[in-house]
Amino acid sequence: xxxxxxxxxxxxxxxxxEGVWRQNPLFVMxxxxxxxxxxxxxxINALSMGLATAFVLTCSALLVSLLRRMIPKEVxxxxxxxxxxxxxTVVDYLIQAISLALYDAxxxxxxxxxxxxxxxxxxxxxxxxxxxxxxxxxxLGMSAGFAIGxxxxxxxxxxxxxxxLFGISLFGxxxxxxxxxxxxxxxxxxLGMWLLVFAAWGRWRQRRQARQAEATRHA
Amino acid sequence: xxxxxxxxxxxxTPVSVETIMRHVVWSLLPICAFFVYQYGLSAxxxxxxxxxxxxxxxxxxxxxxxxxxxxxxxxxxxxGLLLALSLPPAFPLWMGAVAGFVAIALGKALFGGIGxxxxxxxxxxxxxxxxxxxxxxxSYSPSFLPGRFTEFVPTSLAWPLMQPADLMLWLKDKQLDxxxxxxxxxxxKFEGVLAGAEELVTSLSGHMAVGPxxxxxxxxxxxxxxxxxxxxxxxxxxxxxxGLTAWLLFALSPDRFPxxxxxxxxxxxxxxxxxxxxxxxxxxxxxxxxxxxxxxxGLLTVIIRYYSGLPEGVMYAILLANAATPLIEKVxxxxxxxxxxxxxxxxxxxxxxxxxxxxxxxxxxxGAVTPKKRFLPxxxxxxxxx
Numbered sequence: 001x002x003x004x005x006x007x008x009x010x011x012x013x014x015x016x017x018e019g020v021w022r023q024n025p026l027f028v029m030x031x032x033x034x035x036x037x038x039x040x041x042x043x044i045n046a047l048s049m050g051l052a053t054a055f056v057l058t059c060s061a062l063l064v065s066l067l068r069r070m071i072p073k074e075v076x077x078x079x080x081x082x083x084x085x086x087x088x089t090v091v092d093y094l095i096q097a098i099s100l101a102l103y104d105a106x107x108x109x110x111x112x113x114x115x116x117x118x119x120x121x122x123x124x125x126x127x128x129x130x131x132x133x134x135x136x137x138x139x140l141g142m143s144a145g146f147a148i149g150x151x152x153x154x155x156x157x158x159x160x161x162x163x164x165l166f167g168i169s170l171f172g173x174x175x176x177x178x179x180x181x182x183x184x185x186x187x188x189x190x191l192g193m194w195l196l197v198f199a200a201w202g203r204w205r206q207r208r209q210a211r212q213a214e215a216t217r218h219a
Numbered sequence: 220x221x222x223x224x225x226x227x228x229x230x231x232t233p234v235s236v237e238t239i240m241r242h243v244v245w246s247l248l249p250i251c252a253f254f255v256y257q258y259g260l261s262a263x264x265x266x267x268x269x270x271x272x273x274x275x276x277x278x279x280x281x282x283x284x285x286x287x288x289x290x291x292x293x294x295x296x297x298x299g300l301l302l303a304l305s306l307p308p309a310f311p312l313w314m315g316a317v318a319g320f321v322a323i324a325l326g327k328a329l330f331g332g333i334g335x336x337x338x339x340x341x342x343x344x345x346x347x348x349x350x351x352x353x354x355x356x357x358s359y360s361p362s363f364l365p366g367r368f369t370e371f372v373p374t375s376l377a378w379p380l381m382q383p384a385d386l387m388l389w390l391k392d393k394q395l396d397x398x399x400x401x402x403x404x405x406x407x408k409f410e411g412v413l414a415g416a417e418e419l420v421t422s423l424s425g426h427m428a429v430g431p432x433x434x435x436x437x438x439x440x441x442x443x444x445x446x447x448x449x450x451x452x453x454x455x456x457x458x459x460x461x462g463l464t465a466w467l468l469f470a471l472s473p474d475r476f477p478x479x480x481x482x483x484x485x486x487x488x489x490x491x492x493x494x495x496x497x498x499x500x501x502x503x504x505x506x507x508x509x510x511x512x513x514x515x516x517g518l519l520t521v522i523i524r525y526y527s528g529l530p531e532g533v534m535y536a537i538l539l540a541n542a543a544t545p546l547i548e549k550v551x552x553x554x555x556x557x558x559x560x561x562x563x564x565x566x567x568x569x570x571x572x573x574x575x576x577x578x579x580x581x582x583x584x585x586g587a588v589t590p591k592k593r594f595l596p597x598x599x600x601x602x603x604x605x
Contacts, residue, residue: 163380176314176382180350189325200283 019141026149027198031118037187046154050147056087061139064127080123088114156190157181240293246439247300253431258308259367261375268312270299272319286332301341309360309372313379318348338541339498358386361426403485404530416480433489440493449497456513457492464521491533501541508551516540
């Protein structure tokens with residue numbers, strides 16, 4: 001019994017880490033670039049965008065998964081869109097109620113979560129084929145991966161573009177802001193840089209695994 | 220003995236990429252020396268730091284990436300020298316280092332190294348610096364200051380990531396007015412003060428905030444053109460087109476527009492025309508294309524200078540023309556020998572077949588992974604039966 005339990009726990013952990021690392025929506029699948037490039041001017045904006053997307057993604061994954069036998073195949077995309085749009089509306093009003101400043105900073109990109117291809121993609125490719133528990137775990141992993149990605153972008157852009165992180169000054173008053181980093185090109189530069197870092201890391205890991213396999217074969 | 224079978228040319232001159240690049244560096248040295256003579260210690264430090272940063276970036280990417288080229292081919296030195304010459308002499312050194320790194324990383328390594336870059340690397344670096352540090356790049360220090368060989372301009376020595384010191388305060392200490400720290404183009408654009416063309420040609424009079432003397436750059440360019448290390452058509456087309464456009468506008472309304480000589484000799488037009496636009500990898504190889512390319516740069520430069528918010532437009536003009544280069548090459552294909560131009564018109568348009576790798580960079584030399592090119596696309600698969 002305990003062996004079965006632990007096996008399912010590792011499976012769940014695996015399902016969760018799938019989105020965080022191996023299938024990271026931003027750095028591996030390169031999905032959801034519209035918010036990733038547009039609202040990551042500061043770390044706080046990036047994190048709130050990540051949280052909003054996480055809420056929508058998880059709730060819609062749960063609902064799609066629960067309704068997966070009832071939704072007719074012919075109208076499934078329209079149904080998913082309705083479900084996602086419902087939660088986007090909820091999040092839209094929520095953010096407006098909690099912090100109007102944040103709502104203004106994120107602008108139209110909250111409503112645009114509805115067309116985030118990552119959410120529709122998860123509903124179509126995963127939630128509609130799996131039971132609710134697994135779908136939610138997967139969606140949580142994807143959300144975490146997306147939020148980490150957005151934060152990585154937002155942190156670098158805020159540090160270089162304003163010399164602050166979460167609004168806390170890091171370098172004192174004489175900091176020279178890199179104007180380009182808070183402009184749209186800065187988003188592309190930083191995203192490209194992170195993709196480069198992750199590609200290099202992936203290659204290094206592959207090489208290390210190959211070396212280890214070689215070593216165990218000779219041992 | 221191995222018999223090598225390959226297509227023409229069979230006789231080659233011993234001119235390699237490395238030879239060309241070395242000659243360009245030599246021809247740039249007098250210009251750099253003049254720059255140091257104008258601005259002293261700060262200019263020297265700027266040239267050394269920017270070039271060093273370019274070389275370090277080239278070394279890094281050549282060692283870790285898959286692109287062609289190495290620091291031994293001198294091309295990164297050219298990028299560094301040109302970038303340093305196009306930046307203000309008292310540009311903070313750490314920003315210069317950032318610009319140099321970006322020039323090689325985004326301008327060159329990203330595309331696959333020497334010979335594969337789409338844009339002139341030095342200008343990519345400068346465009347990044349312009350976008351990231353617009354204030355620092357707009358503050359030019361005056362030339363021929365007393366004591367320039369013994370002390371730095373304070374803006375040079377800003378701490379990394381920190382703002383440079385206020386140039387205006389320092390100039391006030393030196394008993395110079397704030398107008399001395401504006402380039403002739405900025406003075407004309409924002410203050411309506413016009414500098415004389417004869418002053419601009421030599422860069423020698425007064426405390427003007429200008430780059431190295433255009434006359435010296437032209438002399439060095441003529442040497443390169445005589446050695447066939449650059450094509451004379453490109454600078455000729457740029458200067459001709461810029462001069463013609465400026466002259467036309469000047470003739471239309473002499474009150475609004477400056478005279479064409481001011482346009483030709485101010486700013487970085489001569490340096491850009493001779494050294495930056497003629498970069499072999501980013502300019503067209505067809506003779507007609509060169510005229511078109513140069514004409515486009517000249518026209519765009521004058522238009523940006525007159526009608527945009529920026530005082531200087533050479534950089535963006537050259538970058539735009541670089542982007543248009545593949546298209547220009549496609550529409551200016553020369554007619555092959557033995558084929559009349561009329562017959563060619565009737566033919567269905569084919570894609571550009573001009574070799575992407577000119578003879579001086581064979582694919583083996585370049586050593587980069589490129590998609591295999593299909594030669595002779597119409598070659599019959601099976602030989603005809605007897």
